[in-house]
Amino acid sequence: MKNILNMIVHTIVCTLAGVFFILLCMYHSSCHITPEGIKLVSDGITSVKIKEYSIDEGLIQVWFSKKVEPESVFAVESDETCTSIENFLNHEKKMDVDCSASNDNSLRFTVRDKTQIGKTYDLFACVKDTSGNTLSFTIPFYGENRNFPVMVISEVSDFYSRKDGICEYIELYAVTSGNLFGLELISASDDRHFALPCAEVRKGDYVIVHLRSESESCISETGDNLSLSRTKGSVNGVRDIWIDNDQSVLNSTAEILMLKNKARSVVTDCVMYCRQDYALENEKWKSEKLCEASEICLDYGLWHGEGKPSDAVYSMKRKTTSYISRTNIKYLNGNSGVKNSRDNWIGTAKSKTTPGGPNMW
Numbered sequence: 001m002k003n004i005l006n007m008i009v010h011t012i013v014c015t016l017a018g019v020f021f022i023l024l025c026m027y028h029s030s031c032h033i034t035p036e037g038i039k040l041v042s043d044g045i046t047s048v049k050i051k052e053y054s055i056d057e058g059l060i061q062v063w064f065s066k067k068v069e070p071e072s073v074f075a076v077e078s079d080e081t082c083t084s085i086e087n088f089l090n091h092e093k094k095m096d097v098d099c100s101a102s103n104d105n106s107l108r109f110t111v112r113d114k115t116q117i118g119k120t121y122d123l124f125a126c127v128k129d130t131s132g133n134t135l136s137f138t139i140p141f142y143g144e145n146r147n148f149p150v151m152v153i154s155e156v157s158d159f160y161s162r163k164d165g166i167c168e169y170i171e172l173y174a175v176t177s178g179n180l181f182g183l184e185l186i187s188a189s190d191d192r193h194f195a196l197p198c199a200e201v202r203k204g205d206y207v208i209v210h211l212r213s214e215s216e217s218c219i220s221e222t223g224d225n226l227s228l229s230r231t232k233g234s235v236n237g238v239r240d241i242w243i244d245n246d247q248s249v250l251n252s253t254a255e256i257l258m259l260k261n262k263a264r265s266v267v268t269d270c271v272m273y274c275r276q277d278y279a280l281e282n283e284k285w286k287s288e289k290l291c292e293a294s295e296i297c298l299d300y301g302l303w304h305g306e307g308k309p310s311d312a313v314y315s316m317k318r319k320t321t322s323y324i325s326r327t328n329i330k331y332l333n334g335n336s337g338v339k340n341s342r343d344n345w346i347g348t349a350k351s352k353t354t355p356g357g358p359n360m361w
Contacts, residue, residue: 041085041124041136048127048135057263058144060109060123061102068107068127070099071134075111078120078140085136088124097123115143118181118198142181145263149178149201152269152340153185153259154326157353158250160212165232167212168250170257171355174205175332182263185209188293189251194243195262197222206238206356211249213242238356252322254278254285254309256293270297271345272312273324279309304341313345323348325359 038050049065075095076088096112109123121143126136155171170185181198194209199222201207210218210233219228220241229240250257254274260267272294285291285308294307305311315322328344354360 037140039138041088041138047131047133048129050135050137053139055139055141057146058110058115060139060141061106062109062125062139063104063106064127064129065105066129067101067105068129068135069101070107070125071128072126073097073099073109073124075113075121075123078122085126088122088138095121099125117143117145117147117179119143145179145182145198147178148182148261148263149180149203150175150268151180151183151201151207151259152326152329152332153257153271154206154329155324155353155355155359156250156257156271156273157323157350157355158252158255159323159350160248162214165215167210167214167233169211169233169355170209172207172209172259173326173329173332174201174203174207177202180207182261184260184262186258186260186293187250188256188258188289189254189287190249191289192249194245197241199223199239199241201239207241208233208235208238208355209241209243210234211243212245212247214246218242233355235356252315254287254290254312256285256290256297256312258293258297267296267300267302269340270300270302271324271326271340272297272303272307272309272342273315273322273345273347274309274312275322276314279312279314282309285309302340304343311342313342314347316347316349323350323353325353327359329359 038053048068051063051065053060053062072089075097076091076093079091098110098112100108102108107125107127109125111121115121119142121141123139123141124136126134128134151172151174153170154173158168160167179198179200180196183196185194185196186192194211196209197220215231217229217231221228221239226239227236229242234240256272257270258267259269285294297303298307303311313324315324324345325348326345352360
């Protein structure tokens with residue numbers, strides 16, 4: 001009798017363990033964490049997992065937990081109504097996408113149709129593993145910019161006065177023509193990133209990037225009309241870009257600014273500046289973020305010297321305000337190959353700043 005009871009208990013335990021195992025597998029296969037940006041739209045249970053993905057100049061590559069093959073792949077313009085498989089499959093305007101498999105359990109997707117720079121799209125894909133399990137997902141991406149201009153930082157002001165309606169700005173100069181979408185400015189002291197909008201610029205244009213926008217009249221001029229912005233600090237006839245920000249930016253004591261092509265993960269220009277007393281008192285940058293930024297600028301060959309505060313541009317000897325201007329703009333001649341260093345910059349007075357125009361000293 002005792003043996004029979006033991007067998008019954010053993011059978012019940014094994015059965016419960018099996019049920020628990022099945023439920024555990026169902027939970028982990030249907031609720032797994034996916035890389036940021038990917039949205040699962042599968043209706044059923046799948047054992048396929050997405051490990052990671054990358055987007056590089058129109059090529060979207062996705063790595064899976066096992067080998068898969070595509071069942072359905074296309075792209076559409078982003079639409080808030082597309083929240084299910086049916087919405088995507090019934091979309092009226094599908095864009096053709098080429099798909100190829102690699103040996104590392106990844107699929108490579110390339111949109112055949114031309115996309116508009118800066119517009120948001122969704123890649124839809126349904127994939128199947130060797131056991132017949134399927135996974136449907138979407139990945140958002142932007143219309144590709146293949147015409148980046150060569151831009152350089154030409155003037156910086158960290159002056160801010162709410163009373164006078166004046167804010168910090170970074171002036172850019174277009175060495176060549178192109179579209180700004182995919183470029184971003186970085187202030188290293190606080191690791192703030194300021195994305196530039198989709199806007200065409202011509203060789204010789206100036207762009208004023210205002211780092212705060214505190215009123216409705218702060219209108220970014222992304223089209224042909226360069227007289228839309230009427231806020232104080234705007235320059236009529238020059239492209240004004242307003243960053244959606246109301247916080248303090250730019251460190252007036254020590255700062256490194258970088259211009260980065262985010263789409264290609266390349267830093268293309270920089271400027272290092274600090275107060276003269278800061279450089280005299282500190283052989284190295286006091287913050288880790290500034291040290292990292294100086295190394296990046298040196299690695300890309302963008303700044304002459306050892307990247308120390310003593311190699312930086314000295315701002316004017318004021319307590320809180322610094323204005324610096326680049327002096328070699330007219331020598332660039334279609335490329336940014338002219339050496340950039342403290343010798344090409346000067347700390348200047350507020351009366352000598354020229355946002356939107358040639359620098360004067």
